[in-house]
Amino acid sequence: MISPTVSPDFSNLLSTIDAKNLLHRLNELQSQKTNPTEHSINLEEDASLKKLSLQWQYLANNYLIHSAKEIIEPIKVCEFIQNSLTDLNLQNELSFEGIERALTDWLIDLFNHLFISKQVILVRSTGEPEYFPAQSNQPARIEFAHGFFASALHEISHFCMAGERRRQLPDFGYWYAPDGRSAAQQQAFERVEVKPQAIECLFTLACGRPFQVSQDNLFADFDTSGSTFAQDVYQQVQTYITKPDTLPSDAKTLLQALLTICAIS
Template sequence: MHQLQLQSEVITSLHSTPDTPVYPAPVQHSAWMGLQTEAQQVEWLILHFNRWFSHLNVTLIRGNAEPEYFPATSDRPARIQFAHGFFNSALHEISHWSIAGDKRRQLADLGYWYTPDGRTAEQQQLFEQVEVKPQAIEWLFATAFGRKFRVSLDNLTGEGSDGSAFKNNVHAQVQRYLNGQTKLPRDARYFIACVCACTRDDRPLQSHEFRREMLD
């Protein structure tokens, strides 16, 4: 049975200059603010992610089944496939990709294997340990878009805790990213900068926007 594996990270300061300049056009801001449905927002996300990260030879695609990552080939860019066209699934998969280093990005599913729903208490503990950083980053992404974030324990039929400790850890990790105690992965920081330019008039994320009680 495959077990969860910790991912190596590409890191940078939350406040450092991105490797690739951000040049969001005014129309991007207007387009996002005028979107009315999740389907429209998903289309916007796909279009803009693929533009922002074209220099890394990766594309975001909508999937009809479970999420999956396909590394680049000689004639095709890497693909981040998110589940069933769900916006939050896209953010979650982008967060995992942003943490993975160059070596993991050459592996199917980023070399990230896990035991599915129905995990034992021990397996669930490992799942939560590995998911703290991706879900903290996903919370940052969601807030940049003005969307609600919910933690995922992904173990409805298994054993484990009520999630309180996991929520505490996700909240603490977000605060470490925001106060600079822990560096944010390079591409996560760049993605947040691009999104904030289009949705928040370049206003950076602030620690007061991330309260522990928001996860309950």
């Protein structure tokens, strides 16, 4: 067991071998599905996923170059990939901020493609995150904070955790006390956040990005050093990796897609 005073290293949870084994298991689970409305992950048969895969390769490589701040010859893009980048307006060299925005656009397109049958869309918000259930002929909306990639993954994770009943409620029926909450409120917050943040962690690692937990308590006026929240999330991620059948169905779908597409880069 990890000591509460030691911050767990989430980066070591999903090695290349672990990712391949997890994807293999998710592929097996998909082959056992009997629900025709659930999306099948197959790059060869799904032209939209194939295009998204090409977009990811281009964006991820440029993201790594900018992250490392290395002077590398600009990536040459073949005509086939160039045509796949048109939707995101990526023909010209982008700044780091431009690539980050394009990656977020890419995630929106991937989510909305995978879950089109669920009558839900992922939407960039200029404000705080919020979930709006479907109404009349309008799909449900997952609005993530300030257009941030990490916020999108976090809100998607909450969507994956929510069952059909909670998906009919604003913000999935969650209560929310803002930062500055009491010790009791913080404990309640952490209890309901373990599984969503574990799912978010898997999504994040599958994208090749670093993950860190969010206790959302910057202004806490009580001692938080004894919190086991980070360790609890870490252990839940380990459980999901060894027992992917325990993941919510929609989490399996998106994780399988991310591991399939992002592993190519």
